Each structure stands twice: as structure tokens, then as C-alpha cells.
Amino acid sequence: MKNSQKKQNVSGADLGVLLNTPAVPMRQPRTTRTTQTIGQILAAAERVFAEAGLAGATMAQLAAACGLPKANLHYYFGTKEALYTEVLQTILTLWLDAADAIHPAASPRAALTAYISAKMAHSRTRPYASKVFANEVLHGAVHLRSYLGLELRRKVDEKAVVIEGWITRGLMDPVDPRHLFFLLWAMTQTYADFDAQMAAVLAVPSLGSADFAVGEALILRLVLRGCGLGHDLKGTDR
Amino acid sequence: MKNSQKKQNVSGADLGVLLNTPAVPMRQPRTTRTTQTIGQILAAAERVFAEAGLAGATMAQLAAACGLPKANLHYYFGTKEALYTEVLQTILTLWLDAADAIHPAASPRAALTAYISAKMAHSRTRPYASKVFANEVLHGAVHLRSYLGLELRRKVDEKAVVIEGWITRGLMDPVDPRHLFFLLWAMTQTYADFDAQMAAVLAVPSLGSADFAVGEALILRLVLRGCGLGHDLKGTDR
DNA sequence: GTCTATATATCGATAGAC
């Protein structure tokens, strides 16, 4: 932890706008081969970082996961931490858009349903991404401070205005919009982050699509009813 | 990772019943001084493991956190992993009891309210414990396999029967009891585990008791209404 | 029981051949 300043040109502290800020100074226009290799490394790294965390993952593991020598990873990304922040970037760009189901023209019921469905799809299809993000926030979000405090906060503020508008127009019951988001994130992401616990409690080797369906139905039930939108709920969630 | 078999007498694999199974063979009856020292180490370790994870925490950090030389920690616990599993133990014993608010004689509304309140109190008063647990599950729960699959599963099965009974007697709407637990855990624990994200979105340095109160009220609202228990909800959650 | 000093392993990162 003392050699942090030695070579790394990217650390949590100097992440600026964060998005569209490559961790490594852009070299010459990349060849297709190079782009492919980088993509493979990032995909493999997402899984390794999800399973071991930043500190727990070793360059040897990361290299083995994508079938390359360690030196190649250093060639492309410089340091382990730089590779990690690039993995985080790809996750963030993937995520911010989901909330756009929530816009003034939509009905609260349709918007919340679509948002929950999208978030559950993310947990089902990209569980490693969710775990990397969860691990980062869990340990203080030191590599995400600017993202959380600037871009995410801005997005949430924007969506909170939409929800406040729905409430003012009497379209849904009054609830705190930001805490509603906190709970939506918690309920949907837990199906990716805590799958080990769920599988153990359910006595299954791993979660299946049926488990996700039951969970999504229950989340919908709680949220829609909790917001006063559950008047014509069809069926139950089991 | 190759020297795992060298000295450690406790690893995730050979945790038996887990509770009441000391990680280190019990020495002679402990003196008050020794018990105190062990308690201080465990308390400090909970915080360090919460902030850095098992892999990220170093013996030097752990030693500094409790003001002792590294060698003393090795004297009491043998290995870092053994110290970690003991920290996990103390957390588990603290947690299993909260669910006992849910028993057949209670009303669903009172039981769920008490359970949510207890879980939120845990997130507020023992956030480090929650984070250590979250980190462990996030990375596959390799040190908790037997606990999750035996004791926790047994407890959840038991409480699921209680909830099924309430449903059968028409005291609450039909919901999947196990997934209800998953969501209750997610919503309450997120106030400990993801506090960094919440603080950033809310633009505050850290969460205060008011934030916990708003969160608890909203969780109550969603759960009680979602279970058909919200007929006479007093007030709103903001 | 407590502590300093140190052995040994492993990690991140790099040098330099190809």
C-alpha cells in the first residue's frame, strides 16, 4: 500500500469525470486484435474480481482466467488497480441507463415495473458485474467516490423529481423517492450478490430462472402496493 | 494459497457444527485478562475485516487496530483465517435470534414490524458485522457453507412454517416466505452494507438516525402492504 | 503471556529476448 504513487497513473483519487476517461493514455488507434484482447481481459477480470475482490484477486489469477501471461495484462492496463477501475467503468456505463424507464410521461406502475424487471435482468445476466460493484461499495467506494457523488447522485435527483411529480399529481402515494431507490437496488441486486446464501437456504446448487421469477414477482408486489399502485394485482407470487 | 495446510487447524472446510466450535483448541480456563484481550482483538478485527475484507486485511493492520504486536494475534488465533472465522462466529450468534420475533402466537403485523425493527437496529449499531457477513457471502460463503446450509436453512424453514400458518389462517396474503426473508435481509442490511452509496446520493458525510428512520418506515410500508397488513397504516414515510 | 527480529512465501511489476 505504500507503492501506490510509484507507477500507477490512475487511482481512485484522480478519477475525474470517470466515464470516458481511459485508465491508460490512449495509444495509437487500436487494431481489431487488440480490441478483442482487451475485451477478453475485461470479461475475465470481471469474474475474477467478483469472486475474490480487488485485494483478493492476483495478477496470476487474472492472467490465467483469460489465458495470457501476466506481463500482457500489465502491458495493456499498467497496474492491477487500473485494470480494476476499467472493469468498474464498463459496469457503470451498463447501469445508469436502466433508470431511464422512469420518465414523466410514463405511468408510475409501468415505469416501476419496467425498472424492476430491468434490474432483475441485470442480476440474472451479469451477476459478476453486480458483485464487483457491491464489493467496491461495501469497502467504502474509494474508487467510485466521484461517480456516486456526481453522476449517480445527479441521476437519482433527476428521477426523484419525476417521482415527486407523480406524487403531486396524485398518481401514487407519497414515499421518499431516494430511499425507494435504495430499496429497489437492494432487493434486485441481492439476487446476484447474495446468491450463495439464497441457494443454501433453498437447498439448491444455484439459483434458477424460476427463483428469479418468484423474486421479481414479490418485489413487484411489495413496491406497487407500497406505492399505492397495486389495486388490480393479478394473481399471487407463488 | 498453497500453504493453507501447513499450520492452520481451522479452515472453512472443517468447520463442523460451526457454533460452539472454537477455532483454536481451548486452552486452560482463561483468565479475565485473556478473555478481555481476545474480546478486544475480535472487536477491532470486525472493523478491519469490514473495511478491507479477508484478503485485504493484513495482520499488521489487525494488530495496529487493537494496539498489539502481530505475534500476539498469532498466539491467540493461530492464523489470520482462524481469527476471521471467529469474527464470523460472533456475528452469527448475534443474528440468528432476531428472527424469533416471528412465532405462531404473534400477529403477522406485530411480528414483521418487530423483525424489521430489530434488523434495522443491527444495521445501525453493528454495521461492521453486517459488512463482514456481506463480504463473506458475496465471495461465495466458503467459510459459511455449513452455517448457511444447516443452521440458517433450518431457522428459515421453521419461520416459513409460521408464515405459511398465518397465510392458511387468512391472517395475511399469500407470499413466498423464503423470498420474503431474502428481501427483508436485503432491505435492512443495505443500510449497513451500502452506506457509502447512500451517503453519496444523499450528499451527506454519513448516514444519520433520521435516514435510518425514513428507511425503516418505508420498508415497513412496503412489507406490510405487500403482505396485506397495511389497512390502517398511520401517516406516510416522509 | 508478551514482544522484537526474522524466515519464507507470494505478490505486483519490470527487464529484456523474440
Place this chain on the structure above:
DNA sequence: GTCTATCGATATATAGAC
């Protein structure tokens, strides 16, 4: 761009004086 070999730093764990 790719890879092998290796350096230097840091980590866990222990030896042994007190």
C-alpha cells in the same frame, strides 16, 4: 505485441529472548 525470467516489496507466520 508477446512472453519468460526475475527483481524488490510486502505478507503471513515463527523463533526465541524476556
